[in-house]
Amino acid sequence: MINFNGLLSSREEFRLSLNNRAFKYGDALYEDIKIAGGIILFWESHYFRLMASMRLLRMKIPAYFDMGFLEKEILKTCSIQKDEAHLIRLTICRKDSENLYAKEQNIDFYIETTCHVEAAYPAFKSLFEVDLYKDFYENASLLATINTSSNLIPILSKIFADENDLDECLILNSNKNVIGASIGNLFLVKGYSVLTPPAEDGCKKGILRNEIIKLIKKSALYQLEEISISPFELQNADELFLVHISYGIIPVSKYRKKEFNRQTADYILENLNLSIQEITKGK
The missing domain is CATH 3.20.10.10 (D-amino Acid Aminotransferase, subunit A, domain 2)
Structure with a gap:
């Protein structure tokens, strides 16, 4: 599933604009997150790292963009798929723009889910x-x-x-x-x-x-x-x-x-x- 600014869609249905700044200019940050047993692991650490990264990139952080809001959006994205554990990628980028410089620093967010992972980390047995x-x-x-x-x-x-x-x-x-x-x-x-x-x-x-x-x-x-x-x-x-x-x-x-x-x-x-x-x- 894909969650774009709170709206859910399948990967097949989702369309990315050609003016998307992550695609066009690499103007985005992301956070890889694991969920096990309905719990976002180390969520507070993820959230504070995300806020620090957004400030470093001078993105405008919406007033509603608190821990509770993002937690609900992440769990909502996973709720349709009933797997025990999920991997999540939360991506944040400035809103679409045709030009390199964006006059406004407002943001879009994307949440992608990956299923079929184990709650516990498996032992890696292969040579590396x-x-x-x-x-x-x-x-x-x-x-x-x-x-x-x-x-x-x-x-x-x-x-x-x-x-x-x-x-x-x-x-x-x-x-x-x-x-x-x-x-x-x-x-x-x-x-x-x-x-x-x-x-x-x-x-x-x-x-x-x-x-x-x-x-x-x-x-x-x-x-x-x-x-x-x-x-x-x-x-x-x-x-x-x-x-x-x-x-x-x-x-x-x-x-x-x-x-x-x-x-x-x-x-x-x-x-x-x-x-x-x-x-x-x-x-």
Whole structure:
């Protein structure tokens, strides 16, 4: 289903204007969201990230655009399909305009649903090989930390991975530090230390990244540090794993000639799913 400004339609019925600014100029942001057991997971975090992103892009936030309104619209979009869990993409863009500069900053919103996902994140069992993408670099800027519809570097990195029989490529910033991958945030494990790039390096401020940081900080086994990660450190790591709200945790099995274990990733996945159980049971 598609929800456009509160109006529901099927994907087949929905039509996008040629003057849509997301399509025409990449003038849009989006939020990937998971629903389990009728509960929007980590909804408050999603909402505040969305508001911060809209302010950064100088979009006009309507007075009615509060947490309750968006929650109702998201759940309304899912209500027709009776699956246990859903993936949602909430896209916000400035209203249609023929010109690059929009005189008005009013917005449209789109909510897309994807069904047939599990409430708990499944364990990723396949081998997963990565390398570096070095054709282009992301800027280490605040703009790089939000999800916009301008995603050329992640797209090109994924094409490069496919052309070289890799599962994914890691993306570098202009300082040549690793900031993540096209499919999510990066975590590196060395002994009992878990490292992840800081937002200042230009990594996405992913919601699942934040939740996993919280889980690690609560753990008595591991220490969490947000710190720049150089490509050299990848070779010395015990584990690498990628995270995203849509699929959970993907352990990396190989980077170049280095192979990794997955003990920490499995431990975090188990605790993440327990956290989701608590959220859905407490509804």
